[in-house]
Amino acid sequence: MKKILITRKLIKSSEEYAASIFDVKLNKEDRVLTKDEVISQSNDCDGILTSLTEKLDADTISKLSGKIKIISNFAVGVGNIDLDAAKKRNIVVTNTPDVLTDATAEIAILVLLGAARRAKEGMEWTKKNWKWSADFLMGKQLTGSRLGILGMGRIGRAVADRARSFGMRIHYYNRSRLDKNLEKDAIYHKSFESLLSVSDFFSINCPATKETRHIINNKTIKHFPDGAIISNSARGDMIDDDAMVEALKNGKIFSLGLDVYNGEPNIHPEYLTLPNVFVLPHLGSATIKTRTAMGDLAINNVDEFFKTGKCVNCVNLN
Secondary structure (H helix, E strand, C coil): CCEEEECCCCCHHHHHHHHHHCEEEECCCCCCCCHHHHHHHCCCCCEEEECCCCCECHHHHHCCCCCCCEEEECCCCCCCECHHHHHHCCCEEECCCCCCHHHHHHHHHHHHHHHHCCHHHHHHHCCCCCCCCCCCCCCCCCCCCEEEEECCCHHHHHHHHHHHCCCCEEEEECCCCCCHHHHCCCEECCCHHHHHHCCCEEEECCCCCCCCCCCECHHHHCCCCCCEEEEECCCHHHECHHHHHHHHHHCCEEEEEECCCCCCCCCCHHHHHCCCEEECCCCCCCCHHHHHHHHHHHHHHHHHHHHHCCCCCECCCC
């Protein structure tokens, strides 16, 4: 029986499923393991099922036991793992695509709406003796507005589908233009700046790469229409926080909706004090159905690899 380290607590049924087919090491305290702990605790294991909270950089991967043949990431993104370092060690890295698309797209719309309709301020006002007036907490309406989407993969397209139900007009920028059947009525932009210039609303849904780090910064913010609304449900390092805070203060950006942010769980302190920032604690895939499916898929990835020597969800050796 193969032995695997599961670095963070999974849904109970997923842990039971893993224990039925593997000899498992569980993190019963569910705390973030240090790099040294990941190395030492996996020393006698054949694989690691990790989460975004564990940073498997090149140094960590170089020190893993030679027994380790697979790192199965409990996420669709793999920004916490140095893929090249794993490839050099001939360690397969897998992810959990598809199963979290709908849940994450729902959160993307939630933070977009929360920012647009001033939900944070509204929640604060419910604690006070508020009085209605015609101009009380006026936000911005999605209907008839232009939504720019950065990244039209599975999640980006799911966001677009939901935005269409609000009567939004979809624009997007992607590594390449989509086929017509996937594009539907969305308008493709050949440059990122062109997309920003028509984005009354803007949703970040692309993978984290070296190129996307701080892609929203002092220079790119200038291309948005005045009073644009930005949401990020992808990865926190897409946004330069200092540049965004300045744009929120001077009104260039009307409001910001975040489900992810730099340095989680730490956050830029002004995001918590600015009234026009609506923040959630990384809830994108946080439904029972989705987290169970993610856990089971991460386990199945390991099982498939050890049974066949391959895995359809491999992201670094195909």
